[in-house]
Amino acid sequence: MTSSLLPEGFHDRLPPFADAAASLEARLLGAAFAHGYERVDPPLVEFFEGLAQRLKASRTIDAVRYVDPVSQRTLAIRPDITAQIGRIAATRMAHHPRPVRLSYAGQVLKLRAAELDPEREMRQVGCELIGLDNVAAAQEIVGVAVEALQAADVAGLSIDFTLPDLVDTLAAGPLSVAPERIELLKDRLDAKDAGAVAAIDARYLPLIEAAGPFAAAHDRLCAFDVGGALRSRLDGLWKIAEALDGRIAMTLDPTERHGFEYQSWIGFSIFAGGVRGEIGRGGSYTVLHDEGREEPAIGFSLYPDVIVDGGLSVPERRRLFVPIGTDPALAGAMRAEGWVTVAQLDAGDSPEAQLCTHVLTIAGPTGA
Known part of the structure; x- marks a missing residue:
């Protein structure tokens, strides 16, 4: 009998895990609220055209689409909530003094599962700071993410920083690369393919060796920095890490780009002991306004399902x-x-x- 089966990538969440996930979410949002991040609740479905304008191309393909029987227009079920927060900030809250601090929680749905991530439906919780992406804003966002997870008793936290626009910055200046080869170079650096990188431009090889524990990796990047093109980014990154020093473990992988395609100068992934894969990620990006203007922003998303499924934050039954x-x-x-x-x-x-x-x-x- 197949009537009780669920589609691939979907599953029921049973006690005590459903209760644990709800409790975890409440504690995460409570910590965010204490820092001034007020909650918004966008709908699960939007017109695909509008959502696609704010989702980057790599995420648009994740959206489940169908024709609305009422409007006869194509609708999309959100694969990510961040773009919806950007829409709200750019339209209904465009008049709000900047920066505006917003938090959210809700389900997201992907058209297909990734090879290493079989789930197609998951819960997403996060915070977005719209109107700034400077060092102070980045310090706050990273700090709130860490504090929220610690308030939820998630142990063994570590954070891996990256510089999403590093190659673009270098390729447009001191280490020029033909425009048609930049994307390939980024891809090969991300894959740590030294042979392919050398074939494109051997001057970028030191970036592969720069990944590792934060302080050592930061020093290597500073030594590599050609013409000081990365100085402001590296100084800012150091200040962000300084604010976390001693609280969690930190690493730096300057060429990591998977999932950071739409981030600008900083990106980060969050991990927890005993959990396979990341439990959250964030970084700086831009919010698109209807008139074409782009506004700086920075935020993070956390994935409670991953945390609970990893055996963390599941309280003992009493x-x-x-x-x-x-x-x-x-x-x-x-x-x-x-x-x-x-x-x-x-x-x-x-x-x-x-x-x-x-x-x-x-x-x-x-x-x-």
């Missing part, structure tokens, strides 16, 4: 079995103390059946 005849006021007092109470509704019910860790007695909770 369920209190309340036998028939127990004074309701006593059970209420236990809930006020943080217990989850599960009432016995039938004489045949038991603490084991209800996955309870404790039983409520007149003397108080006792081990089940």
